[in-house]
Amino acid sequence: MEIERVEVEKLKELQDSARFLFFTPKNIEITDISFRNEGRKWSTLRFVCDVGGERARVKEFFLDWFYSGFPKSLMQSFVSSYSPVEMKNMGEGVYFFGRNYKNKDASSSFFLGTQVEVEGDSMDTVKRVTDALHAPFLIDKFKHLSFVDRSFFARGGKPEWFEEERISRMEWRKLEGETLGDSLRTDSEGVLRCDENVAERIVIISEPYFRRVIWVDSAIPDSQVGNLFYELRESNGLFIVRKMGHGIMADAGRMGPAIYQEKKDGNITTITFSPLFSYSEINSLLPQLEWKFGMPHNLFK
Template sequence: MENEIVQVYDLEKLQEETPFLIFVPGNLEIRNVTYRTGGRKWPTLRYECIIDGEKIRVKEFFLDWFYPGFPKSLMQSFVSSYSMVDSIPMKDWVIFTGKNYKGKEASSSFSLGTQIEVEGESRKNVSKLSETMFDPFPDERFKRFPFYRRSFFANKGEPEWFEERRISNLDWKPPKSDFCVGDLCMDSVGVFKKDGSTVETIFTFSEEYYRRAAWVDIARPTEQAEHLIYDLRNSGNFFEEFESGEPTFAFKKEQGPAIARSKFGEYVVTVSLSPLFGFSEAKGIVRDLMGTVEDRYWDRSPSNCAITSNCE
């Protein structure tokens, strides 16, 4: 199925069909507005603004193939480390600024579930636009809009890269029962089986309107199921806090995102948290989510090291 790119003249009407909230900059005219409908690629909104004669380009979508809130566009390449990344704290999101994979001045934000990527020639104007973004059409359907319904790849979008394939390989469903850690509530469960056994399970959690989100990713890497986990190492330009041990814990000051990793037998458990968590709160939630995995979803029978049927 091919994508269709359409000119947009009515953003409020478009909001009725997008899987993400639309954001626009305050007091700036937007132009050349287009929307890529879901087909071979995920739905994406694009537009431009002019600030002091400089063209600033904006792209918005729901990022479903990587942990929520990480500024993937600010990596030096899609498989490399981050450029030097600075952060600008806002009330309900954090703006990350740096060089994107094209070498342009750029920002990346995760705001109420929407990934907002801004690109231009000057850091000043990129930041100026990014700091004024707001959602002009609040939509009640996003209050509890789970990952398995938002996600392009969870709904069998065609993957090209291994990161996308990790999500499309899983069979996604709503959880069997309600479970929350604070305001983070489990909204989706994805299970990938190979030769009859579970090799990966991802639990996604979110607050209302996706203000903050978390993943618990449980994987058993095998030769038959590759690329199930990412390297977590103390290098690059992103994390300022890195603690080795069980679990390994990495944190971006001052409000995240954060990622932690531990091993349960043959399985690797990764917990990721979007921005807007302080250091101590992030560590506490990681501890609670890791404990939940062990207590509620781990088979302690003699065969051991297996995900129970509670999550399938």
């Protein structure tokens, strides 16, 4: 059975086999718990919270078809949002509050590799549930679990949309773990070939528990393949877009996330940073990332 009704007592057992960490709100009862096992679609955990007579619905999963840490349920396009977005830094993650694709009060958060989406009857209820979230079963297997191991589409899941196809059509492998700075390590690599030539390459770089994540996404637009990159352009509601060096930078403030995109010699490199990277870290990492993993230095190997 793809969708399984779950009792609270069974969550710990279920966590052992899941590919993402579960988050539940402290001191708030959860009901109507269900878990969708991998099958036609990726696995998700859902539950409901009743807070002061109002209801909040929570959905959790591993977001692999878009850049890590971006509040996708609040985003209308690559960098625009459905409404103004409020951000809150909580140490292990950043909360984003706004209106979602259903025009409901909602939050989107990225905690230790898990995408958590909360939708409620009011923003106050959404914030109360989001603020109370914690990981009750922080087990060791997630400390070095790679993108490939977590990802539904990198392991052969069937896509329905072009964003999903961008991941599923690549050949993925785990990397050895070259260090970058104090805690970042190369995690996984995806390569898309066209007529035996490389058309796109994605390198995932992560910290333990997937706390912070970088994507280096390099492509050759002239390849006979569609949807090789997202066009970075002016936006409203979330990101500030400005020129930086030879490229364009878009960031959502000091807490992130951030995007850098550069077009050079017929190639396009998009580097994204999940929340919790500071401006100084991004400025320090960008030259290393472009040289080590961007076009054209290491693509054709």
